[in-house]
Amino acid sequence: MAYQDAIVALADPTRRVIIEKLRRGPLPVGAIAAGMDVSRPAVSQHLRVLSDAGLLDVKPEGNRRLYAIAPDGVDELRRYLDTLWDDALAAFARAAEEKAKGNAK
Amino acid sequence: MAYQDAIVALADPTRRVIIEKLRRGPLPVGAIAAGMDVSRPAVSQHLRVLSDAGLLDVKPEGNRRLYAIAPDGVDELRRYLDTLWDDALAAFARAAEEKAKGNAK
DNA sequence: ACGAATCGTAAGTCACGACTTACGGTAAGT
DNA sequence: ACTTACCGTAAGTCGTGACTTACGATTCGT
Numbered sequence: 001m002a003y004q005d006a007i008v009a010l011a012d013p014t015r016r017v018i019i020e021k022l023r024r025g026p027l028p029v030g031a032i033a034a035g036m037d038v039s040r041p042a043v044s045q046h047l048r049v050l051s052d053a054g055l056l057d058v059k060p061e062g063n064r065r066l067y068a069i070a071p072d073g074v075d076e077l078r079r080y081l082d083t084l085w086d087d088a089l090a091a092f093a094r095a096a097e098e099k100a101k102g103n104a105k
Numbered sequence: 106m107a108y109q110d111a112i113v114a115l116a117d118p119t120r121r122v123i124i125e126k127l128r129r130g131p132l133p134v135g136a137i138a139a140g141m142d143v144s145r146p147a148v149s150q151h152l153r154v155l156s157d158a159g160l161l162d163v164k165p166e167g168n169r170r171l172y173a174i175a176p177d178g179v180d181e182l183r184r185y186l187d188t189l190w191d192d193a194l195a196a197f198a199r200a201a202e203e204k205a206k207g208n209a210k
Numbered sequence: 211a212c213g214a215a216t217c218g219t220a221a222g223t224c225a226c227g228a229c230t231t232a233c234g235g236t237a238a239g240t
Numbered sequence: 241a242c243t244t245a246c247c248g249t250a251a252g253t254c255g256t257g258a259c260t261t262a263c264g265a266t267t268c269g270t
């Protein structure tokens with residue numbers, strides 16, 4: 001699962017709500033679905049997508065299942081954006097240089 | 106336009122190809138669409154989405170339009186992931202602490 | 211052992227968005 | 241001026257994915 005899956009997973013607003021709920025720590029499915037405007041099975045399906053994307057870790061705890069944000073998955077996406085940002089800045093600087101050279105002539 | 110729009114924009118594979126093409130520097134629409142497996146109007150529509158999300162800057166250059174990656178837009182999304190990563194790590198450390206305390210008893 | 215709680219999966223519906231072709235508008239070339 | 245190149249927009253089609261309800265599988269409580 002590469003960073004692409006993480007981006008696709010985070011593109012859905014409902015899944016971002018789930019991520020926000022998990023910021024403070026792990027939660028079982030019921031607690032995540034509570035207060036949300038979609039059904040619990042829908043939340044389960046979203047949790048599946050987030051897990052497959054490497055953004056969530058699952059830990060079966062007796063009767064229920066605890067979901068938590070996986071730092072590694074977030075970090076993978078984070079690193080991709082870092083390289084993209086570097087390239088964008090470099091291209092920006094290069095364009096500014098050529099612009100200056102063009103004006104100096 | 107917040108970071109959410111940037112995520113949605115980057116979720117599409119065709120739009121990620123466009124981003125990759127612009128990593129080295131600004132390009133006109135024709136050069137971007139060249140070699141891609143979708144029509145040029147489709148590329149135009151994608152460029153529109155990326156621009157609205159704040160990920161691309163447009164600079165009309167005579168006859169054509171130069172598109173370039175906007176560092177600010179990338180940075181906004183980058184900062185969101187940084188905070189998310191921080192929270193994920195903190196939650197992870199807290200869970201490990203409670204786990205250790207539970208075992209110590 | 212039996213009922214209740216917690217959760218995942220299957221099947222089916224429906225809206226949204228990623229395409230296409232067709233067209234109009236502006237700048238460059240001759 | 242007239243054609244050509246470059247690009248955005250409009251309208252319409254079609255697949256994908258985000259929901260729902262219904263069901264089955266475990267685990268806890270009594």
